[in-house]
Amino acid sequence: xxxxxxxxxxxxxxxxxxxxxxxxxxxxxxxxxxxxxxxxxxxxxxxxxxxxxxxxxxxxxxxxxxxxxxxxxxxxxxxxxxxxxxxxxxxxxxxxxxxxxxxxxxxxxxxxxxxxxxxxxxxxxxxxxxxxxxxxxxxxxxxxxxxxxxxxxxxxxxxxxxxxxxxxxxxxxxxxxxxxxxxxxxxxxxxxxxxxxxxxxxxxxxxxxxxxxxxxxxxxxxxxxxxxxxx
Ligand code: HEC
Numbered sequence: 001x002x003x004x005x006x007x008x009x010x011x012x013x014x015x016x017x018x019x020x021x022x023x024x025x026x027x028x029x030x031x032x033x034x035x036x037x038x039x040x041x042x043x044x045x046x047x048x049x050x051x052x053x054x055x056x057x058x059x060x061x062x063x064x065x066x067x068x069x070x071x072x073x074x075x076x077x078x079x080x081x082x083x084x085x086x087x088x089x090x091x092x093x094x095x096x097x098x099x100x101x102x103x104x105x106x107x108x109x110x111x112x113x114x115x116x117x118x119x120x121x122x123x124x125x126x127x128x129x130x131x132x133x134x135x136x137x138x139x140x141x142x143x144x145x146x147x148x149x150x151x152x153x154x155x156x157x158x159x160x161x162x163x164x165x166x167x168x169x170x171x172x173x174x175x176x177x178x179x180x181x182x183x184x185x186x187x188x189x190x191x192x193x194x195x196x197x198x199x200x201x202x203x204x205x206x207x208x209x210x211x212x213x214x215x216x217x218x219x220x221x222x223x224x225x226x227x228x229x230x231x
Contacts, residue, residue, distance in 0.1 A: 080167060096188040096198070098185035099185030133155055135218070154215055157216045157219045158213060159187065160208055162187050191211060194214075196212075197211060
């Protein structure tokens with residue numbers, strides 16, 4: 001088989017990879033170099049593939065005609081992030097009292113009956129309540145208690161992002177199963193267990209961003225824009 005026949009395997013006379021007109025001539029000549037050394041052929045073959053890839057890329061259609069535009073409902077189902085300032089909180093509401101049952105059913109197995117922790121992280125601050133895991137007082141305490149946990153009560157700077165996290169990620173075996181009301185309620189329960197709000201306080205899109213988190217003051221807003229402003 002001559003090398004020239006070798007490149008004419010496609011019924012339309014074009015080479016495999018469908019490179020079209022671009023490097024065809026050079027390519028054929030390259031393969032025709034089969035009368036040279038094996039190494040030389042491999043080298044030229046490699047160059048040919050590189051050229052073909054470039055040619056195929058250049059010829060890629062603008063659209064492939066697959067997929068379908070996402071519907072507003074599909075986008076809404078994914079667009080669920082909640083910002084620290086409460087932007088994105090959905091309609092709905094709940095109190096700690098409402099949330100106790102949700103917590104017992106959906107969360108307690110991993111986080112403990114009262115949020116004290118179990119197979120997964122504790123969610124309720126250890127004694128002394130409200131002590132944030134920062135600063136000299138904490139370091140002193142931690143010296144005696146190297147196992148001090150980071151919890152909603154002593155570490156999270158925003159109640160809104162607890163909502164965001166729970167709604168997106170918990171329970172990890174079936175994230176997304178909680179309704180907005182159930183999420184408000186279970187977050188209210190966690191806030192109440194941490195002594196931050198009362199059992200009857202109604203959590204909703206207006207009240208949740210106003211909850212004063214004990215650790216909030218320990219965080220500095222990071223308003224750096226990148227580039228030279230980052231030191
Ligand atoms: C199957 C076990 C499991 C269940 C059930 C579960 N969680 Fe979790 N949870 C985890 C694990 C594991 C993590 C740590 C995830 C990580 O760090 O990536 C976590 C982390 C969290 C955190 C973040 C803790 C922190 O301070 O970093 C919160 C808040 C939380 N879960 C709330 C809930 C709530 C509310 C429910 C019930 C609706 C729930 N979880 C149900 C396993 C579970």
